[in-house]
Amino acid sequence: MRLVLIGLTAGFFSALFGVGGGIVIVPLLIMLLALGPRVATGTSLAAIGVIALAGTVAYAIRGEVDFGYAALVGLPAAAGAVLGTSLQQRISQRTLAFAFAALLVAVGVALLV
Amino acid sequence: MEILAAVLLGLFAGVLAGFFGVGGGILFVPTLVFALGLGQLEAEATSLAAILPTVAAGAWSQHRHGNVRWRTAALVGLIAIAGIEVGVRVAEALSEDVLRRLFAVLLFLVAGQIALRARRS
Numbered sequence: 001m002r003l004v005l006i007g008l009t010a011g012f013f014s015a016l017f018g019v020g021g022g023i024v025i026v027p028l029l030i031m032l033l034a035l036g037p038r039v040a041t042g043t044s045l046a047a048i049g050v051i052a053l054a055g056t057v058a059y060a061i062r063g064e065v066d067f068g069y070a071a072l073v074g075l076p077a078a079a080g081a082v083l084g085t086s087l088q089q090r091i092s093q094r095t096l097a098f099a100f101a102a103l104l105v106a107v108g109v110a111l112l113v
Numbered sequence: 114m115e116i117l118a119a120v121l122l123g124l125f126a127g128v129l130a131g132f133f134g135v136g137g138g139i140l141f142v143p144t145l146v147f148a149l150g151l152g153q154l155e156a157e158a159t160s161l162a163a164i165l166p167t168v169a170a171g172a173w174s175q176h177r178h179g180n181v182r183w184r185t186a187a188l189v190g191l192i193a194i195a196g197i198e199v200g201v202r203v204a205e206a207l208s209e210d211v212l213r214r215l216f217a218v219l220l221f222l223v224a225g226q227i228a229l230r231a232r233r234s
Contacts, residue, residue, distance in 0.1 A: 003189055004192050008193065011196025017157060018156065019136055019139050019142070019160065020138050022135060023226070029185075033185065039182060043185050046187075047190045048136060049165070052162075064155050064158035069151065070163040073145065073163045077141070081128070081137070085174070093231065094234055097227050100133060104223055105221060107143045107220055108217040111143065
């Protein structure tokens with residue numbers, strides 16, 4: 001029952017915003033299934049794999065997916081993520097967190113104007 | 114020029130995604146809108162495909178650390194398909210403007226969450 005709630009929320013959120021939905025899945029796994037943060041993050045990533053694939057298919061059927069652009073952004077990002085994960089061990093997250101939050105706010109404002 | 118910008122922004126988005134443990138989607142969508150000129154809906158759809166390589170690599174590395182409960186992940190993913198159908202229809206029904214504004218609100222919420230988490234730690 002709880003899994004149904006998590007799945008439906010995650011799928012809706014992911015498709016509506018074009019994001020993986022980790023931001024809703026991780027807290028739900030922690031709150032509703034009592035998973036630890038590490039396992040919640042790992043399980044969320046695996047679930048997002050299925051969700052993003054299904055979302056891609058749903059949008060591709062409607063002709064909305066540009067696969068060339070997806071590869072152009074997505075492949076360098078995969079390489080970058082490996083780098084980012086290894087940097088995590090060396091740089092304090094706290095130092096950069098506020099800069100990242102500020103960047104997101106700036107991008108949000110740019111989308112609004 | 115746009116292509117170079119997209120590759121660099123993709124790389125940058127990936128580094129941030131790996132570093133902060135967020136998916137790249139939140140950064141892919143604006144990259145696709147601003148650097149490559151896609152509409153909001155097309156950018157969101159394309160972002161989902163762009164997420165796949167990063168998520169596959171991330172899930173594999175988490176699996177090796179023993180952090181993935183595959184049964185739970187598969188169930189959540191499969192049930193999510195119903196939610197995805199609804200989400201796609203809502204996104205299609207909304208105007209590009211409304212969708213873009215909702216996405217901006219999402220960015221503000223995630224920014225708040227990250228700042229809050231950093232303050233607590």
